Each structure stands twice: as structure tokens, then as C-alpha cells.
Amino acid sequence: MRVSAGGGGRTGRTRTVRGPKAVRPRRPGRSEDAEWSTDVTRQHRLNLESLLPTSGRGSADGEPLVAPIVQSTTFCRDGIASEAAHAYSRQSNPTVAALERALGALEEAPPAVCYSTGLAAETALFLTVLRAGDHVVCSEALYGGTTRLLEQVFTGPGVETDFVDTTDVEAVRAALRPNTALVFLETPSNPTLAITDVRAVARLARARGALVAVDNTFLTPLLQQPLDLGADVSVYSTTKFVEGHSAALGGALVARDEALLERLRFVRTASGGIQTPFHAWLTLQGVKTLGVRLERQCASASAIAERLAARPDVRRVHYPGLDAGPARETAERQHLGAHGAVLSFEVDGGLERAKNVALGVRVPRLVEHVGGLESLLTHSATMTHGGVSREHRERVGVTDGLLRLSVGIEPGEAIFDDLERALDAASLRQESSHKGPSSQQEVSTCSAV
Numbered sequence: 001m002r003v004s005a006g007g008g009g010r011t012g013r014t015r016t017v018r019g020p021k022a023v024r025p026r027r028p029g030r031s032e033d034a035e036w037s038t039d040v041t042r043q044h045r046l047n048l049e050s051l052l053p054t055s056g057r058g059s060a061d062g063e064p065l066v067a068p069i070v071q072s073t074t075f076c077r078d079g080i081a082s083e084a085a086h087a088y089s090r091q092s093n094p095t096v097a098a099l100e101r102a103l104g105a106l107e108e109a110p111p112a113v114c115y116s117t118g119l120a121a122e123t124a125l126f127l128t129v130l131r132a133g134d135h136v137v138c139s140e141a142l143y144g145g146t147t148r149l150l151e152q153v154f155t156g157p158g159v160e161t162d163f164v165d166t167t168d169v170e171a172v173r174a175a176l177r178p179n180t181a182l183v184f185l186e187t188p189s190n191p192t193l194a195i196t197d198v199r200a201v202a203r204l205a206r207a208r209g210a211l212v213a214v215d216n217t218f219l220t221p222l223l224q225q226p227l228d229l230g231a232d233v234s235v236y237s238t239t240k241f242v243e244g245h246s247a248a249l250g251g252a253l254v255a256r257d258e259a260l261l262e263r264l265r266f267v268r269t270a271s272g273g274i275q276t277p278f279h280a281w282l283t284l285q286g287v288k289t290l291g292v293r294l295e296r297q298c299a300s301a302s303a304i305a306e307r308l309a310a311r312p313d314v315r316r317v318h319y320p321g322l323d324a325g326p327a328r329e330t331a332e333r334q335h336l337g338a339h340g341a342v343l344s345f346e347v348d349g350g351l352e353r354a355k356n357v358a359l360g361v362r363v364p365r366l367v368e369h370v371g372g373l374e375s376l377l378t379h380s381a382t383m384t385h386g387g388v389s390r391e392h393r394e395r396v397g398v399t400d401g402l403l404r405l406s407v408g409i410e411p412g413e414a415i416f417d418d419l420e421r422a423l424d425a426a427s428l429r430q431e432s433s434h435k436g437p438s439s440q441q442e443v444s445t446c447s448a449v
């Protein structure tokens with residue numbers, strides 16, 4: 001691992017070769033490379049889901065069942081040498097700390113480090129582990145905000161990034177350099193749901209002394225455990241599935257290396273990116289229902305993906321449960337019993353028809369978001385990836401006809417019926433628009449989305 005010395009400045013900075021991970025208890029019968037048996041996977045899921053309702057809960061006599069919101073910017077000291085746990089809420093806060101303990105426990109790790117947003121968490125990670133002259137290998141198919149951050153912000157401090165197809169392990173191997181400091185993966189990727197073999201990539205990175213971070217926002221710790229697959233850091237936009245109610249912004253970094261966590265906390269204090277107590281409290285309440293939400297959402301997503309794939313006017317459906325070959329094998333090996341609640345599908349007719357479908361749905365809402373209780377639809381090319389070049393978008397499969405669906409807790413049949421109606425209506429609307437100018441006003445309305 002590479003960390004900066006004491007004061008955080010560049011002067012006097014030291015670098016050390018990353019050593020082995022901290023020793024931690026292993027689950028019975030599990031080797032580093034062995035697949036989990038079905039029984040072990042099921043038991044692990046049960047153990048994780050048993051933790052959820054207790055998140056932030058008191059246990060001692062007289063403690064509150066629900067963690068309180070400590071809405072205070074500062075904390076009293078009993079002397080100038082006080083060693084109290086909290087001094088100022090830019091550094092730490094009891095409510096935020098309760099969420100951090102809950103998120104860390106889900107990955108058998110020390111308390112997480114929570115941030116104001118997912119991008120704030122990524123920014124803090126990059127500030128912590130990258131220096132001028134460093135190189136990053138990054139999944140080419142991922143959230144547009146991460147692409148923008150690496151392409152347009154961190155190039156200024158002298159960090160170079162190669163975006164590669166990380167589903168191809170040999171492409172990752174070829175991209176690694178002596179100065180590669182970080183491999184950043186998003187699996188499943190946003191919005192094409194591509195699957196990267198985390199364990200295989202982690203072996204390559206470890207041999208080069210590079211850290212591995214995995215954006216696990218789409219699956220959460222309930223469906224994928226990046227640290228157990230060899231990653232150094234799990235990255236989350238807790239705004240999404242973890243909070244689950246579209247009510248609170250947040251991000252989190254989870255790791256098992258205490259030195260890395262200490263440095264991440266220092267950078268957070270120095271840059272001021274901590275999550276607010278109220279949003280941390282809302283997120284704690286969301287964590288408690290994560291298991292029951294995902295169970296219904298994942299079941300509906302799988303069924304909807306299969307039915308969309310059967311439609312002749314849908315060119316392709318992206319969902320790990322539909323893939324065949326190595327991608328399916330990797331997903332089955334890495335995922336804990338389900339493949340998530342997000343899918344994407346490409347419609348015939350390109351941008352015009354995609355916009356008509358987006359305007360025609362009634363159950364999903366058209367937003368830039370995933371992971372809420374409600375179903376959410378996104379036109380990725382103009383929304384989440386609007387700041388990414390067309391060349392990059394098309395290379396990774398974010399076409400003008402692609403729509404991303406985050407499946408909510410509504411009945412799956414109702415969601416699909418609504419999508420089917422919107423798809424049929426969009427087909428008729430497009431046929432009508434090609435016959436004459438009478439539909440021009442409708443098309444103009446679509447272009448404003």
C-alpha cells in the first residue's frame with residue numbers, strides 16, 4: 001500500500017511497497033481461490049441479512065432502539081488534552097459513526113469511511129492513493145461521473161488513466177505499467193452490466209503493487225463482497241440501493257487495511273467531504289430494509305429481463321442472469337445468489353424511439369438514479385453519460401437507443417406491462433412520424449428530455 005507520511009503534504013512524503021493484507025478470521029473450509037458451495041453462500045447471505053435490522057441499534061440497558069440524530073457541529077471537551085471520540089462534525093459524528101460501523105460489519109471490516117456523495121468518496125480515494133506521475137487502469141464501461149472525474153479533473157494533477165475492457169483479463173495485463181497505482185473496477189458496469197473477474201484482476205494488480213478498488217454500488221455487500229474477492233477497497237454511492245428511498249445523498253469506502261483507512265479519514269477531514277448526520281441517519285434506516293427490498297427487486301428484474309429479451313423490437317438486453325459463457329460463469333461465482341435489480345435494454349429506432357419510450361412509461365419515473373423503492377428509467381447517453389464523448393459511449397455500448405431500468409418494489413408484472421405498452425406506443429408513434437410532418441410537435445417535445 002502507498003500512503004503519505006504524517007502531515008499530509010508532498011514534502012517528506014514516503015512510499016512503501018504494499019504488504020500483505022491484515023490477518024483476519026476466515027470462514028470455515030474456504031481457501032483464497034475456492035468457490036463457495038451453495039450452502040456456504042446461503043449461510044453467508046443469512047448472516048449478512050441478520051445484521052441489517054440491528055444497524056445503529058443500541059444494546060445496553062436504556063439505550064435507544066433507533067440510533068439518534070446528533071445534529072451538532074461541535075462537541076464539549078473536559079480539558080485541552082481531551083481524547084473524546086468526537087470533537088467536530090467535519091472530522092467525525094456519532095450518527096455518521098453508527099452508519100460506518102454498520103457498513104463495515106457487512107464486509108467483515110473495520111468501520112467504513114462515509115462521505116457526502118459517492119463521487120466525493122471516489123475523489124477522496126483518488127486523492128489518497130494517487131500522486132503526480134501515477135497511472136490508473138479503469139473499467140471503460142462505468143458511471144459517467146467517474147469517467148469525467150478521471151479524464152477532466154485528475155489529469156490536472158498529473159494522473160494518467162487508461163480505460164480498458166476489464167472483462168478481458170489479458171487487456172488488463174497489457175494495460176498495467178510499472179507506475180500503475182490503482183485499478184478501478186465497476187462490476188456490474190453502469191449501464192451495460194458487464195462483469196469483470198475481480199479475483200483474476202486482483203492477482204495481476206497485486207503482482208504489480210497496485211491497489212484494486214471495486215464500485216459495488218449496484219450489488220451492495222449483500223450480493224457481492226469485493227474484499228473477499230481480493231479487492232482492497234469497496235466503493236459505494238450509498239445514495240442508491242443502500243439508502244434505497246431516494247432521500248439521502250452519501251458515499252462510502254470500505255477496506256480492511258487500517259493504515260489505508262486512517263489516511264482516508266485524514267483526507268476526508270482535510271477536504272471536508274463527510275456525510276451529514278441527517279443523511280447518515282436516513283441511510284441507517286434504509287440499511288435495515290436492504291435485504292427485503294433486494295429480494296423482491298432482483299426477482300422482478302430477472303423476470304423483466306427475460307421478457308424484454310423475447311421482444312423483436314428490443315435489440316439487446318444487458319443483465320448478468322441472461323449472459324452465457326465466461327461472463328455468466330464469473331457472475332455466478334462472484335454474486336451471492338442474485339444478479340441485482342438493474343438492467344438495460346437497447347430498442348430499435350435509436351434516440352427517437354428511446355425518448356418516446358421514456359416519455360411513455362407510467363410506472364418507472366424518468367430520472368438519473370438507481371436503487372430507489374420505485375422503478376426508475378434513465379436514458380444513459382443523454383443523462384448519466386451526457387458528459388462522456390460519443391466515441392467513448394459507443395465503444396462501451398452506451399448507444400442512443402439504450403435505456404437503463406432500476407427495478408423497484410412494485411409488482412414485476414405491473415412494471416413489465418407498463419414497459420410493453422410504452423414500447424408498443426413508441427413503435428406506432430415512430431411509424432406515424434415517418435409518414436408526414438403531423439407528428440413534428442410530439443418529436444420536438446421528446447427532444448427536450
